[in-house]
Amino acid sequence: MACLVQVGAGSGGMAVLDLLGRDSRIDTILLIEPDIYKPHNVHRHYFPAESCGRPKADLAAGWLAERRPDLRVEALVADLCDPARAGRIDEMVSRADIGVCAVDNDRAKLHWDWLMRRHSKPWTLGEVLAGGIGGFVHMFVPGGPCFACVASQLQRETKVDDSPPPDYSAPGHAISEASIPASISSVHAIASLHALSTLALLGDEDGRGWDSTTRLVPLRAVPGIFNRALETVNLPFARLADCLNCSPGKGGGDLLEAFECLNRAAGS
Ligand SMILES: [Zn+2]
Numbered sequence: 001m002a003c004l005v006q007v008g009a010g011s012g013g014m015a016v017l018d019l020l021g022r023d024s025r026i027d028t029i030l031l032i033e034p035d036i037y038k039p040h041n042v043h044r045h046y047f048p049a050e051s052c053g054r055p056k057a058d059l060a061a062g063w064l065a066e067r068r069p070d071l072r073v074e075a076l077v078a079d080l081c082d083p084a085r086a087g088r089i090d091e092m093v094s095r096a097d098i099g100v101c102a103v104d105n106d107r108a109k110l111h112w113d114w115l116m117r118r119h120s121k122p123w124t125l126g127e128v129l130a131g132g133i134g135g136f137v138h139m140f141v142p143g144g145p146c147f148a149c150v151a152s153q154l155q156r157e158t159k160v161d162d163s164p165p166p167d168y169s170a171p172g173h174a175i176s177e178a179s180i181p182a183s184i185s186s187v188h189a190i191a192s193l194h195a196l197s198t199l200a201l202l203g204d205e206d207g208r209g210w211d212s213t214t215r216l217v218p219l220r221a222v223p224g225i226f227n228r229a230l231e232t233v234n235l236p237f238a239r240l241a242d243c244l245n246c247s248p249g250k251g252g253g254d255l256l257e258a259f260e261c262l263n264r265a266a267g268s
Contacts, residue, residue, distance in 0.1 A: 001027035005096035007080050009033040009060045011044040013102030015191035021064040028072040030092040033057040034079040099123030113147035126194030132186025134218040137193045145237045148245030153237050212236040
């Protein structure tokens with residue numbers, strides 16, 4: 001029986017949590033999620049409209065309890081990066097056998113990476129590409145490549161999005177959207193693969209059959225990007241000897257420093 005710690009219970013995270021929570025190999029789930037359920041979440045989520053105003057973490061715990069009364073669930077309503085909650089989050093991570101990351105910003109992913117490496121825990125990450133054209137499923141094991149190793153080899157753009165939210169009250173005004181929302185079908189497709197990779201990693205430290213750190217899964221054919229839908233690409237990333245996040249002497253836990261290192265790595 002395994003204990004799983006997950007951060008994030010948004011539309012993708014909740015789908016992963018639901019799938020993993022139904023698996024009899026898992027008997028304890030520790031969940032960290034700060035957000036309150038809002039009316040605009042309803043059409044992409046599992047909970048009814050009357051649940052608006054309650055913490056997503058508590059709603060998720062209730063959802064799991066209804067389906068698996070034998071499952072132990074602890075829900076923490078907290079921001080992963082909140083220093084005031086670091087002690088409690090650290091204690092949760094220390095008890096887990098495996099971690100699941102379902103957040104959508106690189107700052108939180110880097111912090112999760114640091115926590116997982118600090119406690120030598122394997123973990124998984126699912127990422128849906130803008131527009132839902134595909135996604136990544138990553139598996140990380142102790143001593144293997146870290147999130148920054150992988151992100152820099154993907155040459156991903158990793159920066160904090162400080163752009164203001166779009167102003168819908170001013171028609172005709174320029175609207176800068178950070179990304180095109182993915183369809184819920186795309187989100188659930190990647191969430192299902194994320195759950196499967198987590199179970200594979202749980203059964204075997206190397207993730208039997210998942211013989212690479214990262215899988216790129218195109219969900220749509222997009223000219224110039226993906227020739228075909230569902231033509232999965234294995235990306236066997238190695239640990240970078242000079243990784244600015246995980247090589248000896250680096251990534252000592254200073255989140256902002258690690259984040260700046262990742263930005264420099266991505267831009268080099
Ligand atoms: Zn690294």
